[in-house]
Amino acid sequence: MSVIAQNLIWGVRRRTIVNDVSLTVAEGETLGLIGPNGSGKSSLLRLLAGLKSPGSGRVEILGQDIARVSRRALARQVAFVQQNATTDTNMSVRDVVRLGRTPHRSPLTGWTMADEAAVSTALEQVDMAGLRGQAWQTLSGGERQRVHIARALAQSPRVMFLDEPTNHLDIHHQIEILRMVRRLDLTSIVALHDLNLAAMFCDRIVVLQGGRVVACGVPAEVLTRSLLRDVFRVEAEVTPGPYPGQPHIRFMAA
Template sequence: MRIAVEDLDVALSGRTVVSGVRIVAEDGEIAGLVGPNGSGKSTVLRTVYRHLRPHAGRVLVGGTDIRALSPAESARQVAALPQERGSDFELSVREVVAMGRTPYKRAFAGEDRGDAGLVESALERVGMVGAGRRRFSALSGGERQRVLLARALAQDPRVLVLDEPTNHLDVRHQVELLALLREQRRTTLLALHDLNAAASVCDRLHVLHGGAVVASGTPREVLTADLLAEVFGVRAAVVEHPLTGDPLIAFDHRAPAALTPVS
């Protein structure tokens, strides 16, 4: 399902933090939001999954304004893994993942066989299939991250929205998560700090700076040495990854570039 953010303005505490943002992820495409801290990535994503209401603009899911949908219908279309993640759930891992089935259930309805299958499948896909009875609050940060991703997958949405999904994950589980996203080919909008991970997993990148989109295109089109200097304030060379052929950014940690404004 195609998702499009059109002319989005968001103000927080009377201050505009996102202005005129246009972002798109085509059906089955992984679109990444990258940019420095404070550039507006999380604000855009919070608007997509209805945590924030925009001052202007709209979010279209399959051509429908997401604000025109009921909360349950919206949750059936879009599942989110936000940065603000609960750590005090006094629930088992399986119970947390089963929460993803809530948008499909009537009040007080129990779990059916289809729900159980989706929950077990989601746990298996994130490598937590044997952890269903463990307390969520007793898990490590990386394990919690994987369980919350399983909850989003169990929701069986048309669109996934992920805010820094590789946070707290070790290298192996970062690689496995990114491979999972590519394998499922579900329309996905995600924010990443790791530019090399973004270059590897994303079909399209949108670069945010100062609350506005300053570049959009494929990773090869967007991730240039000039843009990295202007937006991120770093000196880097962009080369070909020897294993995958993706763009690979080699940063110069000895001589960072001077930060220059983006015109």
């Protein structure tokens, strides 16, 4: 398994936000995290990536307890793509992606051919090589998100975490981004709001409610009419999609 979480508990003051969560993610799998607002998706993602420390429980990535691994060493294996990631300075696309090489370099080492190759490969993977010299501030929302995914890929990770990477993008760019993530030769864990996109692009789905896992499985098993009613408080018609195991959800008007 690429990622194993055991009995994770985390909270703020007296409020428990992630409550006894356990899960496993196989190598090369795309796992979706879904749930209502406040269900703990983003917090769980940060616990799994090592950006937060659990109150109790443990996370293993690639067979290592991440609590025993340095932040720098972990960043060579794991990349995190934030929701609506921004870059304040007006850097070029290439310079933004170059930042992903930081975990692999020390202050005394110069820029190497391996670094340049990693940046070039990352830009090609997200189809942004042709814009490598363009200023960040001139990019569209979808292009910016591609660049931040390229920056994550430049870390040469084996596991990538993405927190609502399609938020505020139009449907074309949402599908484009998730199709690209799906093609990558990585283990990916993605927090998503759109249930149909989760069904289209995730091998399995974990459903969170109140910080707990209430369902886990392939989309066709998890995204049922009763679960949508109980967890998301909506009435919906769930029908088979164009591909096996990939349901389509049609929400019903009140």
